[in-house]
Amino acid sequence: MLWRGTAAVLGLVVFGVGATPAHAATVRSKQWHLTSMHAEEIWQRSTGKGVTIALIDTGVKAVPELSGRLVGGSDFPGAGTAGNKNGGTTTAAVIAGTGKGPGGQESAYGLAPGAKIMPLNISDGYTGKGSLADQEKAVNAGLAPALRHAADSDAKIISVSVSLPVLAFDTSPEVRDAVAYAMAKGKLVFAGVGYASYLDDQVVNSPASLPGVVGVTAIDSKLTRIKGTGVGQNVDIAAPGTEIVSACAGSTGLCRTKSTEVAAALAAASAALVWSEHPDWTRNQVLRVLLNTIAGPSDGAVRNDFIGYGAVRPLRALKTPGDPGPRDEYPLDDYTSPTPTPTPTPSAATPAPAPSASAGTPDLASGAGTDGHSTGFRIALGVCAAGLLCLAVGTPLLVADHRRRRSADRRTAWPTGPGGTGGPPASTVPMPAGRHQQR
Known part of the structure; x- marks a missing residue:
């Protein structure tokens, strides 16, 4: 994939934003x-039924919202060593939560409540000791075999919730080969791009940086990219990734989550919805339709290095999918399918821009474009422009962000009990940063 220099325009054209239901406050x-x-x-069209998503994370607890949704879980080297051994519960519930909490009480839903989740459990690298290289080794020891297991399974989609920075390390050959193996087996692989730098460095975490993996970044309720998320040519698409209310393994049963991995889970769920509706399609066709119905950058560019091609819109993909294109040609240009179609069609080379707003769902809201740079970036620029202590200011910002190298869920447990209907009070305190911190 060639690097494309673009302005940092991070807004989206339109993204199907509807009004909040008028009834009394509920979890939904x-x-x-x-x-x-x-x-x-x-859900009137598809719930993801018939599609299994292999979720590579640190573990999934069988909470009521996931009743009947979990199949064939397996442990791999490092499983059970993470600070939060049930960190994947949130991600699984974001995908397939049924909305039924303890005792059948109303609770949080997943985007594809009919899909199945196959939990594949590994280490998140936070062992409490050792060097960064030791942490990388701990993750890769489980990630490579988990990817191969998923590739050999009945799962059509793989969602990876544990990532590694590529600032300091090269991706291990075992993980690279495992991703290639999964791609050759026709799997659709999603991974969060991670958190890189508030100075918007060109960094995307592994495995999102690997050929064929769909790198997913996170957007907020204003449809703009979350500051500090990965930037680069391997950012492919965006999905909601902050203030995500879902079931979790915490003591109250509900959490608010922020991470690019949750965004990747929503992208995977979107693919499951489409694949369920079109079970005869290949991985390539499902992804192409997601790309062709996407909400693109608000400046009219086909893509940029901050939100990729734009935000997924599963309803648009279900209602007006258009031509899914060749079965054997991968629609992203960083990967070539082993058996490409002899005569590629133009639609397979570059995803078409999103359809105009007039073709969309009612109550659409416009995503206003922004320059996308963080406060830290502007401060550093201002200091540099004044010729004062540029390195002294810029370097600590880079170092501080590098220490946040792994994707960070910031989960806040709600004080209502499992299945409760109250919202988070103003006094709630965010949980400590870290991909799998105890809630």
Whole structure:
């Protein structure tokens, strides 16, 4: 994939944002990302039934919202060593939560409540000791065999929730080969691009940086990219990734989450919805339709290095999928399918821009473009422009962000009990940063 220099325009054209339900506050009414995607209308067409997603994370607890959704879990080297051994519960619930909490009480939904989750458990690298290289080794020891297991399974989609920075290390050959193996087996692989730098360095975490993997970044309720997320040619698409209300393994049963891995889970769920509706399609066709129905950058560019081609719109993909294109040609240009179609079609080379707003769902909201740079970036520029202590200011910012090298869920447990309907009070305190911190 060639690097494309673009302005940092991070807004989206249109993204199906509807009004919050008018009824009294419920858990569902606080799931803004499902309201944005018009989930109820989606579920009239598809729930993801018949599609299994292999979720590579640190472990999934069988909470009520995931009853009947979990199949064939397996442990790999490092499983059970993470600070939060049930970190994948949140991600799994974001995909396939049924909305039924303890005792059948109303609770959080996933985007594809009919899909199945195959938990593949590995280490997140946070062993509490050792060097960065030791942490990398701990993750890769489980990630490579988990990817191969998923490739050999009945799962059509793989969502990876554990990532590694590529600032300091090269991706291990075992993980690179495992990704290639999964791609050759026709799997659709999603991974969060991670957190790189508030100075918007060109960095995307592994395995999102590997050929064929769909690198997913996170956007907020204003449809703009979350500051500090990965930037680069391997950012492919965006999905909601902050203030995501879901079931979790915490003591109250509900959490608010922020991470690019949750965004990747929503992208994977979007693919499951489409694949369920079109079970005869290949991985390539499902992804092509997601790309062709995407909400692109608001400046009219086909893509940029901050939000990729734009935000996924599963309802648009279900209602007006268009031509899915060749079965054997991968639609992203960083990977060539082993058996490409002899005569490629133009639609396979570069995804078409999103359809105009007039073709969309009612109550669409416009995503206003921004320059996308963080406060830290502007401060550093201002200091540099004045000729004062540029290195002294810029270097600590880079170092501080590098220490946040792994994707960080910031989960806040709600004080209501499992299945409760109250929202988070103003006094809630965010949980410590870290991909799998104890909630």
